[in-house]
Amino acid sequence: MNDADVDLNLLVALDILLAEGSVTGAARRLGLSTSAMSRTLTRLRSATGDPLLVRAGRGLVPTPRAAELRDRVHELSRDVRAVLRPQINDVDMAGHESTFVIRASEAFMEFLSGRVVAAVSQAAPRVRLRFVSKPDKDARPLREGLIDLEIGLLGTSAPEIRTQFLFHDKYVGVVRIGHPLLAGTGVTPERYAACKHVVASREGNVTEPIDDALEKLGLRRTIMVVVPGFPDAMRIARQSDLVALVPRSCLGNSMVNDDPAMSNLGSFELPLPMPEFKISAMWHPRMDADPAHRWLRDTVMSVCRAAYPRR
Structure with a gap:
């Protein structure tokens, strides 16, 4: 030929x-x-x-x-x-029509996905968003173009993937309003460990970093329930005396908000030092110069930084 x-x-x-x-x-x-x-x-x-x-x-x-x-x-x-494909340096998002697929962590979906949808709908009413779950940190969907943007913890093994820090997150404890743990002088490691707990784990694991910290003090939690995700853990904590451990972002950007799902649910700082972790946006480098994708990244970043200003 x-x-x-x-x-x-x-x-x-x-x-x-x-x-x-x-x-x-x-x-x-x-x-x-x-x-x-x-x-x-x-x-x-x-x-x-x-x-x-x-x-x-x-x-x-x-x-x-x-x-x-x-x-x-x-x-x-x-x-x-x-x-x-013709190279476009700018795009009118008000008239732009496309679908973006976003793979997001549970914490993001619980609190920030609605804000992103509102921002996108206002500026680009013909843009559709499709959110998919994040079962793992496999980079193949980004490489193959099945996912346009991923949001969550870093951890992909693909060195070429672009990343942008969005906000810091950390774990907090949540219990129903009126729970005995919220009464008294404060939550101590002993009082925390003495409670019964619900753990969120997609893989069914019951051991978390806080268990290692408790073990150093000779303490141990009693795990009564294991559920697939953080929203499930929050739901159970709200309707029982079990204590849940969830990302701070699941609660919103203040301890009190108007979300009905947060009614009758209180939160507290963990009695043991736990490191913060970074939530980032990730995408494949071939999308760097795409103006619509760049607009999506900027929109997500603006929403996140408005909710969680940098300290």
């Missing part, structure tokens, strides 16, 4: 075929008929000298050569789209 015979449309088609594993699915994504997509697959087989997708029961499976090419083809296809 000489340079004049190169058809970049085949590269895009191959990327989608390998992603879908289906001629029908690829045709739907490309807006083509199934027969036209089948002809494209025939051309790809001729160009690569490999069957690429072969029948297995009712579906298609990739050949070893196709599996080997999948990631490389996806990266090349993405680069081709970027090169052939």
Whole structure:
């Protein structure tokens, strides 16, 4: 194949075929008929000298050569789209239409997601936001363009990921209003450890850093309930005598707020020193220069810093 015979449309088609594993699915994504997509697959087989997708029961499976090419083809296809897209140095967000996918920590979703939605809706009414859960710190969704922005604790193993500090957070204790722990002269390590506790852990772990600090004093908590997330722990603490440990950001930017979910729930500083942790925004470097993405980052940063001014 000489340079004049190169058809970049085949590269895009191959990327989608390998992603879908289906001629029908690829045709739907490309807006083509199934027969036209089948002809494209025939051309790809001729160009690569490999069957690429072969029948297995009712579906298609990739050949070893196709599996080997999948990631490389996806990266090349993405680069081709970027090169052939006009460079825009500025964008009118009031008329801009797009969807941003944000992967966020529970603390962010609990308190700040509504503020971000309000800010985005006011300035860019045609921009849609899709929030997804953050089960881990895997950088692949950012690398593959499945996630536009991630918010939470740093920890990704991908050195190229860009980061921007948003605010400091720390753990606090929460109990129902009227809980005996809130009465008296203050919360001591002994009084705290003597209570029964609810722990938030997606993996089901019951040991947290505060347990190590308590152990040094010869103290130990009694864990009665383990739940998947912090909102669940707060809900149980509000309706029982159990004590929960949650990020300060779950409570808002003041100990008293108008959120109905926070009614009948009080908070207290932990009786043992616990380090603060940083909440950051993370994105892939290919989005650095994109004006709409840059606007989204700035909007998220403004919301966070308004809620939690730097000390």
